Amino acid sequence: MAQRILALEFAGDRVRAAVAERSWNSFTLAGVYDKIRADDEGDLAGALSRLVVEAGQPDIVISALPADLVVKRLLELPFKDARRLHQVVPFALEEHLPFPVDDGAVAFTRVGREGEHTLVMAAMVRKSDLQHHLDLLLKAGLDPKTVTLAPLALAAMLTRAKNGNGAKPMAHLVVEGDEDSTSVVLVDLGGTPRAIRSMQGGLMMSDGSAVSQDAAAPILNSVRQTLLANGEESDQTEVIVAGAAAAYPKVRGLLSDSLAMSVRDGGAFDYTGIFEGSVPNTGKYSSCVAMLLGELPSKPLDLINFRQGEFMFRGRVRGDLSPFYTSGILAAALLAVIIFHFALGVSANLHRLNQVNAEIAAVAGPVLGETDPANARAQLQLGIAKMNKRLNLIGGNLTHSPLDTLVAVSRALPPRFPVQMADVQIDSQGLRVTGQADSFATVDQAKRALDQSGFFGSIEVAHAKAGSDPSKVDFRMDANFKDATPATERDEPGNERDE
Template sequence: MAKKFIGIDIEKGTLRAVTAEMTKTGPVLTAATLRPLAADESDLSQALSEILGDLAFGDRVATCLPAVGSFFRTLEFPFSDPKKIAAALPLELAGQVPNGEDLEFDFLAARPQDGQFSIAAAAVKKSAAAAMAEKFQEAGHPLHLLDLAPFAWVAGLRKHVDKGVLATLNQKEVVLARIEDGQVADYRSLPRRANLDTQKIASLMMREYLALAHAGKHPPLPLILIGSGVTNELRQTLSDAGLSVQVPSLKLAGEPLEPAFLPAAALALRTALPERERNLNFLKGELAPKSEWSGFRRRLIGASVLLGLCLVLLGAGAYTNYAHKMSRADALREEMSNIFRETFPQATVIVDVPAQMRSSLVQLQDRARLLGLGSDRSALSILREISARSPADVTLDVRELSFIGEQLRLDGTTTSFEAINRLSRSLETSPLFRDAQITDAKMGLEGTRVDFRLNLRITPEEFIR
């Protein structure tokens, strides 16, 4: 999910918010929202909560303090180290601004000038900064960046405005700032009275514009207008006075953004700038935003509780399933034991029912083969085969018939050695026997009978077709 940068512009009776999202090519404006406010801004916290909604981790929110009531000075130091400047700044400004104890100071990046470093420094009241931060805390969303007008707008519009006079008109004030090399070189802040018509506002702006332009000793500079007070009539009046009037072309969803939303858009773009560029942010010390984890603490606790409940339910379900299967397994083992006892009543010790049952079945199958049940390779079947294959004129007395694995040993007597050879050749023609070998043959003591031993290899069942 892309990181969001949200600029909040608060003016009398209106709250405007513009969202920018970071892409591979830089920040892009993605949303603009307007929310009416009560005259006393009593519903500001609720409005902030509605507009900001649920922020993701890493999203940043910014606003700025009005220029009225702030202080700005350009100082020179022989060093550019930010830590040294931060330490020396309060002492340097103490004699130049009133009531320095209640002020929060900050400064822009140092610029080399004539062997020294020029520092643009600003100061705001700590009470004003604390009040603004508290409004966001009441809305349930911490404020990450608190800048100052017009510095925040100039920094956000740096890629669009490098030189000129930026004029911001809203319900509270009219601020004109001379921009040099993308930074505020000087500015004027004038409270705006409600009874001023377009002509009087244009005259006031012309006077301050000329003062800023002449102070900078620059050729005619373009006048860039932003804010809710920018109207077509005002633009035309200033153009008729000979000024080059411009409005920054910021686009949202392919359409130009209205001038009233440009301050909020500039704040969103200012928030997206990297910290190394050194812009103003008065949230320091006690006002510094807490770790982003604290903003998500309540949600993390809720998510942890929900995750814990899910794990408990999952564990209970797994245990119930396991217990059911174990109960089923016990029932099946009991049933197998009963069947085994009924089938093999002679068994007195039962240890492993499946193994004992397989062993008993093998023994029964062996006995069945010997008894000639369901097989043509039983002892009776083989005896019948031997009797059928024996020559009719051969007298044969069988003394012993032994099964040894896949072999059959036949011991007996006959009338002559020729009779034994004829019997062997005849049995070899049977499909039940692979071969017949005479292992022993000798004449008896009486001289009329021949004792013999004949080994027959039994053909496996899978080879008998």
């Protein structure tokens, strides 16, 4: 879900704003707005409320303090540890303050490094002025996540836009102004802000015309001194005008004549490398647009933020998942442990399976050759069944071989015994004989002869009856081997002897 970001700036009796929509991979400038205080309104709360109605309720609010209420200094500190910077910056700034440090809210941002030293742009505002600013926003139902300094954000945005277009590296003197105030920021060749000044009064009238030379002289002198005091060469410095004054050629001409330098309109820069889609000339809304860059999805501007300490932002931002980061990290760590444990278990089981397969292959290999260990058991059982079948055919797996059985029968029956054997079956249990005899007495005599041989156990005549030849008797005789199942248990029902 896209988040709606509102950046606000107060300029005299006006409220200016820019709105951007941010998703996880896009950042689009949705619109710019300008509302003026009505004659019957005591402050800007009414204009601010009307602007919010027109722009839509925001998810994130960024606002700028009037630059003339803020003390700014560039400090060089001999360390880069963030914790020490937070401890030292207020005291390093105190000597430049017209009021005690305990009465102010301090904020800073790192703007560069020189060896082991850190360059920070430090700023301080009276706590009473900051509270008044927050109260004004609260009347319109707004709780800003960031309260910053617009000229510094503007200078950073113009530097990024200029460098992003592949232009020759230049120092920038950024002049932002309207009819009530003027701010100047000097950015060196390396992109580091070296000086920032704020002055009462502007270079333009309410109708857009330039002020007189006498009224402009103090401002122009401060701009010239800022440029000279920091040793920047004019041929390496580009003057950029932003804010409401940028829209009027007479103001740009006044600056160009006074400084003897060319002047560019900062609102006409190409910002397509920063925002998605087309971006119109931002003109007097340049500062608001610059503050939006503090919420870029990637590589956001590092804005000064006065919402520190007792003024810390404690609201909730729709779509902001930062309160769940700790829980998410713990859940991710737990999931990683579970996956790692599962992977170790799978790895151990696979290793054990490989060992078992290797042992199966070593055992079954001499018999089956190369085979799949998963099918080794079935193949062994099939092979055993085939071997049993072959042994049955030759009697190799019987307790008494067919040859020994036939020899025993031949010895038991006397020579020229009047019996004809039509079918002889030998299995693991015994002998089954089907044939013809010349009489029932001969059948009984054959039974006794086999019984007396001692080779068989129980002997049963399954049936004996007159045959198709009246002189012959058809019979079937079952003789079990010793310790084998009795013949009656092997016979089918109905196989009884017929007398």
